[in-house]
Amino acid sequence: GELRLTYRDLGEIVERTAAGFAQLGVRANDRIGVLVGNRAEYIVTVLAALRIGAIAVPIGTRLVADEIHYILGHCGANLLVYESEQHATVAALGPLPGLRHRICCPSPSAGIAFDGLPLDRLGQEPPALDDTSRFARLALGEYGLTPRLVEERPWERREDGQVAAQ
Numbered sequence: 013g014e015l016r017l018t019y020r021d022l023g024e025i026v027e028r029t030a031a032g033f034a035q036l037g038v039r040a041n042d043r044i045g046v047l048v049g050n051r052a053e054y055i056v057t058v059l060a061a062l063r064i065g066a067i068a069v070p071i072g073t074r075l076v077a078d079e080i081h082y083i084l085g086h087c088g089a090n091l092l093v094y095e096s097e098q099h100a101t102v103a104a105l106g107p108l109p110g111l112r113h114r115i116c117c118p119s120p121s122a123g124i125a126f127d128g129l130p131l132d133r134l135g136q137e138p139p140a141l142d143d144t145s146r147f148a149r150l151a152l153g154e155y156g157l158t159p160r161l162v163e164e165r166p167w168e169r170r171e172d173g174q175v176a177a178q
Contacts, residue, residue, distance in 0.1 A: 015120075015124070022055075027063070029056050029057070030059075030060040030064045032126070032129040033060055033064055033091065035130045036112070037090075038091050041065065041066070042067070042090050043066070043067050043089040043091075044057065044068050044069065044089060044090075044091045045084050045091070046061075046093055047073060047094035048095045049095060053095070053124060057093045066091075067087075069083065069087045071083055071084075073098060077102075080105060081106065081108065084105070089108075090113070091111070091114075092114045093115045094115070096116055113128070114128070115127065
């Protein structure tokens with residue numbers, strides 16, 4: 013079904029999710045693998061990562077386990093958020109050093125949800141946003157070169173202290 017959110021609703025969900033990530037031990041500059049397709053949890057995960065200064069690493073949902081394993085290992089992700097449709101692929105990943113948590117987004121019919129994220133114990137604010145927040149993507153190498161992780165800052169802090177999109 014169709015999901016409609018106000019900016020206030022989205023903001024509250026992002027704050028709760030960011031606090032949940034922080035409770036799992038995700039900190040600024042940690043990488044969060046995002047194996048979620050075109051659904052609300054993708055946006056919430058990326059915004060929550062940015063909110064706590066972590067680096068969101070989007071992963072294509074059409075990739076196979078070996079490719080996903082490479083990306084997660086290459087970027088050093090310590091958290092993976094994935095949609096339930098990817099459960100078999102995620103199960104086939106095997107062990108990954110540093111990957112401490114795997115959070116599943118159940119069926120879209122369940123609304124915005126993250127199985128295994130401690131959203132029930134919230135009472136703390138997530139850490140304050142700082143200028144280190146970035147978004148990362150894996151750039152394919154040219155002519156067979158090894159892919160590399162490219163980090164980008166989607167905003168900049170202006171001289172007056174306000175944050176503006178780049």
